[in-house]
Amino acid sequence: MTHRIPIDLEKSYRLLNHGPTVLVSSHHAGKDNVMAAAWSMPLDFKPPKVAVVIDKNTLTRKLVEASGEFALNVPTRELAKLTVDVGSVSGREVDKFAAYGAATFQGEQVAAPLLEGCIAWLECRLIPEPHIQDTYDLFLGEVVAAWADPAAFGNGHWNPEQGGRKSIHYVAGGHFFETGKAFEVKD
């Protein structure tokens, strides 16, 4: 089981602020799904909000619109193959969790499953904005619970230098970057 601690909602934006690629998980009426999304970002601090692009052709889109909920999961390099795999097939054709051996656990605020092996999780409630959903595939959500692996994120900061596992950043065609060296700019 993945070790995890709750993250203050006001600091939950820091889980996404550096632009990692995420896995979007969803659940509705007995059906679970997960897809990859390089296009997500924080949208507000308090209450914390996020934005994520979810294509019209995805099962995720149907589950998110029907349930009004989703979760963003922050994977590591160990899950990069899974990230590409779940971004390459539709949940309409395959039960991706079974096909790729992805284990999940339950969050506290939404029914979308959370993926074992990730380093952070944001449970989100959809903020319905039909016009931008329909026109731009753009979905907004309020973060209602957040979690992190304490080996990767603690005291409000990522700890990549101390052996913590790192998030990943997708480019295109199977190419990723790891999150790199931390540095600080002093005033």
Add this chain to the structure above:
Amino acid sequence: MTHRIPIDLEKSYRLLNHGPTVLVSSHHAGKDNVMAAAWSMPLDFKPPKVAVVIDKNTLTRKLVEASGEFALNVPTRELAKLTVDVGSVSGREVDKFAAYGAATFQGEQVAAPLLEGCIAWLECRLIPEPHIQDTYDLFLGEVVAAWADPAAFGNGHWNPEQGGRKSIHYVAGGHFFETGKAFEVKD
């Protein structure tokens, strides 16, 4: 002068896909400004679109709304101090270009100045969506021209391993990550 080459619009999403922190530059009626934004992402491939969060209290907001244009500039670690600085003061109080010695050049499609020393630039035309601008500070744009430093990005891919300068990813409180090690997942 920064060396730069035009990037195919269809590949311009790759300049932002890995989630770098950007500088948002703008121009209207003789006034230039620049601010930092950790919250931006691609929104579509073709025509390429982007989304970026621009707070109500910024001069950038006024200039973008008045001109219907902006540019996203991708800075490197050498510009991290500038990134924090231009994110910490308002263009209403300070001419940031003069105050921080930031040199600029002209793009081709929009009047917003582009920052020397960055490794990529996206010239954007605002897609007016007043409801989400007013409610979420969320701005959408169509990318109408894109540029990159060929030492950092060529043939549609970033080249961080070959001595190319790297983009940066802001977390909070002056803490950044560099873009890290590249890796590839094969099917």
